[in-house]
Amino acid sequence: MDICGKREMDLLQQLGFTRTAGSPEELQAAEILKAQCEALGAPAILQPFEIEDAEVTECTLEILEPYCQSYPVTGYKCAQNTFGDGLEAEFLYVEDADQVSLSAAKGKIVLVNGFMRVPLFRKLMKAGVAGIVTMEGELRDDRGETDLATRKLRRTLRAFGNVPMAHTRVLDAFDMVKRGACKARLVLKNTLVERTSHNVIATVLGTEKPDEIVSFGAHYDSVDFSKGVYDNGAGSVINMEILRYFVENPPRRTVKFVWYGSEEIGLEGSWAYVKGHKEELAAHQLMVNVDVGGPVLGMDKVTVTGEEKLVHFAEYMSKICALPAAVRQGIYSSDSIPFADSGIPAINFSRDGAPGAAYIHNRFDTLSFLSAEALEKTTRLVLEISRALINGRVFPVERTVPQNMVEEVEKYLYKKELAEVAEEK
Ligand SMILES: [Zn+2]
Structure with missing residues (x-):
């Protein structure tokens, strides 16, 4: 052979x-x-x-309370754009999106563990969240030696709803939660392309x-x-x-x-x-x-x-x-x-x-x-x-x-x- x-x-x-x-x-x-x-x-x-596909022209995430800081994020392609100066809302870490966490999530920008997947997205849509931040990477990541991917809100997910979404590093998510981030502004601008x-x-x-x-x-x-x-x-x-x-x-x-x-x-x-x-x-x-x-x-x-x-x-x-x-x-x-x-x-x-x-x-x-x-x-x-x-x-x-x-x-x-x-x- x-x-x-x-x-x-x-x-x-x-x-x-x-x-x-x-x-x-x-x-x-x-x-x-x-x-x-x-x-x-x-x-x-x-x-x-x-x-x-989509081209993301702008995506930012700023924590407004109790401290002010912007974090590096990538925007979700095909997710809903924000209007005007962006979406300003209370910020809440909802872990794996359990019932208790979600009971307080309506109208908020929520941070969840890991990547997006259908059951999680469905729960978040039912809970009426206003924006979503997902995360990837490891605490020990070196920014210069790792990358943050641009993700896409797939059609299958969009069947359940659509809100502005961003993706951040685990080490930044860690910082937000540890410092008690409770209010944020999320900006997302993207345009669909074939x-x-x-x-x-x-x-x-x-x-x-x-x-x-x-x-x-x-x-x-x-x-x-x-x-x-x-x-x-x-x-x-x-x-x-x-x-x-x-x-x-x-x-x-x-x-x-x-x-x-x-x-x-x-x-x-x-x-x-x-x-x-x-x-x-x-x-x-x-x-x-x-x-x-x-x-x-x-x-x-x-x-x-x-x-x-x-x-x-x-x-x-x-x-x-x-x-x-x-x-x-x-x-x-x-x-x-x-x-x-x-x-x-x-x-x-x-x-x-x-x-x-x-x-x-x-x-x-x-x-x-x-x-x-x-x-x-x-x-x-x-x-x-x-x-x-x-x-x-x-x-x-x-x-x-x-x-x-x-x-x-x-x-x-x-x-x-x-x-x-x-x-x-
Ligand atoms: Zn493969």
Whole structure:
């Protein structure tokens, strides 16, 4: 088997620059992937799709009582703008938004622990807060050596309401609470913009069953400040190596390779793909997704969003091929979700860093903790498992998503909560 970690590392180096959703750098990465497919002899296309974004022109947070101080914050894209001189209101730390804290939160600018998520946002909207401040980082952060990301209030969240929102560092939130901040002014100005992102698609037709498709997916976008090599330049180059294998060793069934754009802002590329390929989806038997890979210290994981039999098969293959992996049935927060939501089973591969041995979604996601050997190992696992299925006389995986997995996908997508709020309206 001609799999080469060194070659994967070379391509990963080429992709190792920040490439956020819809940016010129993301397009540049798409062009690199496309050119690479073509160099291998697999024609590729770029498929554009529109994404929603915003430009934040102003965001400030000032504590007015019992002391006066401004703190560095970033504004939430797509959150409601403030009017005039900004939103001046009482300031309250509501921890994890428990009932007691929220009983006093109406009309206030509230500070909450951690990032925003649907259940938390829903509670805050019900409590009638006027503004929200979230936080990230660690107390020991050095400002010069860490970054504060610009976050977005996603459409799913906006279904529950909208207020001005800012994001601050844990060390500043700590200072506000310790000094008893009780009144604040929040200013947010942002404008919606439409941007274009791209999926890169290459196909190798099956020699015997061209109408049956197994699709390989990996997102190639990154978040702000991150070189996005672990997440997910690694998956991108692993799939390129798998494509190379199938170009050289034509598969019995058709294999499709899609490098998804804009995964990091809500799986936008894979949603666009399933929406734009409704007819073709009927031919998809299985989606194979690779998201995060390459850490020297880590563990290969296989997450099967499909029947139990596929879990056992993947476990057996891992043992037979002496490629250790932790295999389980479950969902994985990545581009396999829109496929599972469309009734297509998926198998997700990841090599997760050992605790303390990998960095994700920040400036420390660099090549420094990755190796060619680790990339190659995951690639072999992906290839061994997928090739056996793709070249099977009969495709053995049942083309359904079992009920327990359907329920997990629905939970992940907050379908129940969204239906409830739609009904209230
Ligand atoms: Zn990822």
